[in-house]
Amino acid sequence: MKNIVIIGAGGFGREVKVLVDDINKIRSTYNFLGFYDDGIEKGTLVNGYKVLGGISDLNKLSSSTYVAIAIGAPETKQKIIDQLKNVNVKFPTLIHPSVICSDDFVSIGKGCIICAGTVLTCNIEIQDFVILNLMCTVGHDTIIKHYSSAMPSVNISGEVIIHQGVYIGTGAKIINQLEIGRNAVVGAGAVVSKSLPSNCTAVGIPAKIIKQN
Numbered sequence: 001m002k003n004i005v006i007i008g009a010g011g012f013g014r015e016v017k018v019l020v021d022d023i024n025k026i027r028s029t030y031n032f033l034g035f036y037d038d039g040i041e042k043g044t045l046v047n048g049y050k051v052l053g054g055i056s057d058l059n060k061l062s063s064s065t066y067v068a069i070a071i072g073a074p075e076t077k078q079k080i081i082d083q084l085k086n087v088n089v090k091f092p093t094l095i096h097p098s099v100i101c102s103d104d105f106v107s108i109g110k111g112c113i114i115c116a117g118t119v120l121t122c123n124i125e126i127q128d129f130v131i132l133n134l135m136c137t138v139g140h141d142t143i144i145k146h147y148s149s150a151m152p153s154v155n156i157s158g159e160v161i162i163h164q165g166v167y168i169g170t171g172a173k174i175i176n177q178l179e180i181g182r183n184a185v186v187g188a189g190a191v192v193s194k195s196l197p198s199n200c201t202a203v204g205i206p207a208k209i210i211k212q213n
Contacts, residue, residue, distance in 0.1 A: 001031040008070035009035035016070040066092045074147040074165040
């Protein structure tokens with residue numbers, strides 16, 4: 001059994017704990033120790049497990065520990081990763097047992113969280129620290145780069161490039177053969193029918209840019 005903790009004791013952190021439990025139902029893999037969260041007092045119980053401290057406490061760990069980062073916001077997620085300097089910290093990729101993922105040229109990096117009901121077809125590259133929340137779909141020949149996050153029920157069609165640090169809101173759809181620029185935000189329920197530049201926020205059907213971030 002591998003010791004594992006979760007950064008983030010909010011709603012998504014609790015859902016990731018359930019994901020870990022579901023992995024263990026198939027094969028005993030992880031020993032869950034508790035949460036780390038800079039915004040919650042150390043010792044607070046969250047669903048029966050203690051908040052063990054913040055990022056500074058993780059950097060003091062003296063034994064090998066797997067750390068899942070349950071933070072949806074790409075910028076915050078990247079900042080936390082940059083703060084973790086402890087060589088004892090390891091980043092697991094957590095894939096729910098119900099995920100449908102072909103064996104045909106799908107690569108998934110470290111530190112990813114792929115939630116229940118998600119479907120990955122073929123010829124897909126998912127880089128490090130990507131989150132695919134509940135019931136997402138990713139089509140053929142798609143690349144999702146580091147730190148990006150897709151919220152529940154996001155549909156990404158084939159031949160799409162999602163650049164680093166993109167946040168895609170719940171229920172958004174991205175049409176095939178598009179690029180979403182670095183650090184872009186796609187609003188919930190948006191339908192993206194044209195490529196989006198970096199550092200923008202786009203909402204609506206079809207998605208239109210409403211601001212530069």
